[in-house]
Amino acid sequence: MSHSFKALVIAENAEKQYVRNIVQKDISDLPVGDVLIKVHYSALNYKDALSSVGNKGVSKNYPHTPGIDAAGVVEASDSSDFQVGDQVIVTSYDLGMNTAGGLAEYIRVPANWIVKLPAGLTLKEAMINGTAGFTAGMCINALLNHGLNPEKGKVLVTGSTGGVGTLAIAMLAKLGFEVVAVTGKPEAVDFLKKIGASEIVGREALDDQSGRPLLKSVYAGVVDTVGGNILATALKSLTYGASAAICGLVASAELHTTVLPFILRGNTLFGIDSAECPMSLRQNIWQKLATDWKPNDLALLAHEISLEEVPEKLDLMLKGKALGKTIVKL
Template sequence: MNLQQPFPALVVRSAGDSAAASVENLTLADLPPGEVVIEVEYSSLNYKDALASQGHPGVVRQLPHVPGIDCAGRVVDSTSDDYQPGDAVLVTGYELGSPGWGGYSQYVRVPAEWVVAMPAGLTPRQAMIYGTAGFTAAQCVAALIHHGVEPSSGPVVVSGATGGVGTLSVAILAKLGYEVTAVSGKADRHDALRELGAAEVAGRELLSADADRPLLKSRWAGVVDTVGGVPLATLIRSTTHRGCVAACGLTAGEQLPLTVHPFILRGVNLAGIDSAKCPRGPRMEMWRHLSGDWQVDLPDQFICEVTLDQLPQQIESMLASKHFGRTLVVPKIG
């Protein structure tokens, strides 16, 4: 391969006391080491990517940095016997985009152990409609099922339902027959959530009950929480006996104002969802589900497709809590 052939990438660099992201030309010689070089067809936008674009020290180890915690495309060079040029593959998690360089680039070079062969029935575009968000949603659904939450157990609730994880959680749970309540502060998107399969849609006020009460009225057999903080505490205190709460986000805060009462009086299970370091076995199982019995087709209104130079505007929207659904990133200039 020509190591000096330039290609576009979104690069975050120091800008005084802050950081700024812009499209630059890189070469393969600039990329970190690894056994597999992938020509990226699609990546996607996740909250961690938005933080990385700001040079957030909890996400980015050092600058310059290329964000993008997932990508899908085709192998163009490999020193691994497991992957050959032309193979369709995807990568989510590990250190891609955090803290290592990521998928907002026409080419990535990664360790072979990070690579997943494209599941049968998925294209690179479909794989990134899921991306890290769909992979996380699948783990949340799996946690509920593992803890015995079935459609007959009672209603389940999804917070942050217009975000990537929330959107896909609603869709998967509805497909599996659960009675889903979707919670979102975006009133103009409530009809869209019903179209996605939500039986009920509620505003954020549902998640702000009296914080002084150790327990609230039992309501939810299962919970997928994408926001953390007070909303998560409220949902835990509202979960039924032996119910399960899958927690995967912290946009509403890192603190959990809670007593132990839900856990020792109702036996509530709190399942933490970690996508980046998910072991290989469960990782492959989630992708089998997403390409098989849990496969969902999001309506077009939930999907936005942008090029690298259009991406900063979408990042600003996400950081301002105005983002909706899934944003696909095509690693080229518009």
């Protein structure tokens, strides 16, 4: 099959700078895979921003098309699991990392990376969730399976204006939880309350410098996307038998704490990895995102842009100025 399509391509120039251009590519340029998908929507993630500036921890080879999320329609398939016309979601695995990603009108991927779009979600809504919503869902799933319920108390969400944070707040609010959002952006307060946060605390309130191993018990659960001392402070502030799910390191990959929250308060720490999540769990989480956990006003959590607007938005993400989710209409 020969067919041209638009794609965002990151390339290294003679000055060793990484430049972004919208170019025409051909289907034959795509990697080998079982299923060809016409992408209707993608979503922007911090990994895409890192890939766009040549971060070799994300993408090793350039020229490259980032985009770790894609939702669209099967156009050709060598797999009996997927038929032409199926609506599908692809997130995680190697998409957009070292495999040409969703910031293009077509992708070609292995069949075992693909989830059929569950009833209750449109392709657009699937990308309002994307990897961020799926990760938030994995965090919430871990906390709920550990016994968290609204009667046990407040749930803290750090990095609350990012994709994972905003979707976690909205889902937890839908499930009846009292959600406390942590932010360093005063201008985001109204937005966070609108999507379901019942309380907003400044970042400095979760940056304990006292050196004490334990603080007052406040939170029955934590969804953490930032790591570092904010996570350490949150762990010291858990109630007895509470748990925290961690999925990010925006502030720091280091964690300086003690064992006391775990051995004196019986707390549990869950590490969340959405990239290599088993398919059975992946399908289960997507089903919940389409039904019980789906916020009533999902569209409030994202704004839509064109492929041509992506480079400017990636710069905002790198500067920490993005708010909520950005989806890309292909």
